[in-house]
Amino acid sequence: MNAAAVPANKRRRMMITPEGLALPITIASRGSRAGALIIDVIIIIAGLIAFNLLMNWIAGGLLEGTVLDVEAAPRGAQEFLQILLVIVGFVTWYGYFLVQELGPRGATLGKRLVGIRIAARSGGRLAAEAVIARNLLRDIELFYPLVFILVLLVGATMGEDIGPLAWAATAWFALFLLLPFFNREALRAGDIIAGTWVVETPRTRLAKTLSTQGAAAARGASDVTGTRYEFGEAELSVYGEKELQTLERMLRDSSPEALAAVHAAICRKIGWDPGAGDERAFLEAFYGQLRAKLEGEMRFGKRKADKFS
Template identity: 70%
Template sequence: MKPRKPKSGAGNAKRERTLVTPEGLAIPISIASRGSRFGALVIDWLIIITVMTLIRMLIGYASAGAMNEGVNTANEAVSGAAEFLVVVQLILLFLAWYGYFLVQELGPRGATLGKRAVGIRVASRSGGRLPPEAIIARNLLRDVEIFFPLVFILVALIMNSMDMDTGNMIWAAIGWLLIFALFPFFNKDALRAGDVIAGTWVVDSPRTKLADTLSTQGAAAKGSSDVTGARYEFGEAELSIYGERELQTLEKMLRDAKPEALTTVHATICNKIGWDPGAGDERAFLEAFYGQLRAKLEGDMRFGKRKADKFS
């Protein structure tokens, strides 16, 4: 009798997808829930608002003296130093608002602090590396989707409090906001408009450590096959092709993938490193490659060298 899955996992099953990499590898992933994406956005905005507030306070303290000294009794013009500080403040605020998302999502983790906190990351729907233009596009669209309509609503509320006629401005802004805010609820992958334009999606990325048992059993530990007795030893050049991201992917494949999927992974790695070990011993080959690649990356990290992925 097949064991029944708990009800809590029903939603997870609906979010399961298969990501096909440019190398032809089929990797199982899980689409991030809408709740986790909202939680990550709230955390990120709290961080950004805190940073921007600190910037304004620091620039305010720095410019206070210049402003007091630079006031001209005739036209009340501020000094050049105060004007310079105002420009610096605007630049820093701009970098804090846009740079926060761009710098972190362009990194190897593809995630901001908020996304890391809830265990999700941005990924390319094509399975390849995230191009800079995709990250820029999805983050610029966020302003159009959320920030601009919120500003219009705030402005309309202020104008109404001053008995100024705003017409249907506030309702138009609310409609604008709702269209984009509800967009992820009308597609199965929970994509927002920015994801559609950029060709991205947000997936689960749980923080897990590589289990010791995988590197201390089978060919990963011995370097040789229990089936054929063949010994697999890889050189520096062969192990330098891949990095931490590929190691984690290989670990997941060894744990979860079906034999036919391992055959594809085996063929891909052999093609990359120029090996032709034949067929029938794919798992032992991959276990040995995993064990030696992990040992190399861990050794490099002790000397302060990290290789995030094959592009590093």
């Protein structure tokens, strides 16, 4: 079976958060990860080409005939410009991945287009060192051997004896390329070192109301005990959109035992006495009021992506 065609239910996992919550996630398919990387590489290369053309156009149009004319510049100045372009390329390549993956969405533009993101396997916040490690390893896994193979092929076409280097480079590339096919989580070497995995991004909208919500979500009152749950600004401010979406999924799909664990974790977080026996009503009320708060803030251009924002 093709890796990209593996059913989603075969890729379902449970992630345990630092608060002890078991959250259902879906591992991203290998095909979607490859597609996201291709999109990102195309964006980077297109951006660098556009930047280079723009700089050449500016230099040719504004500096021609002056003492700063690029064509008439001394060799040292031309080498400086080449070094500057290399630095821009280096910063663009690593900055593109690091800046976006360290953001609240944990995903580059390519990953967002195919609906996946990076997450820490520990269930905690995605650490900067983890993102840096997995991106540095990507070059060692894929791009360095690819460049090495291309250089060897060019040398071979020019009549150079490359010996067994081509086989060694191909084995290097194949080893890392095939690694995700030999583990259930589709982890590449960078994920193993960094303690990350790539998961599908839930596509939920804040404007939609839970189809399974009870009276507590609508009125703040429990049908079981009659208790009216009202939460203050400080209590609702501890969570953001990501946690709201997670809570929505759990209210739809999770067992009473899982909801009890979520209820206890939220109570600890906001300083309430957890009690027992009315967990769903509490969670429905918390969900409804948190959603209303976040939607109200979004109307004024203010967004809270997650509890770390």
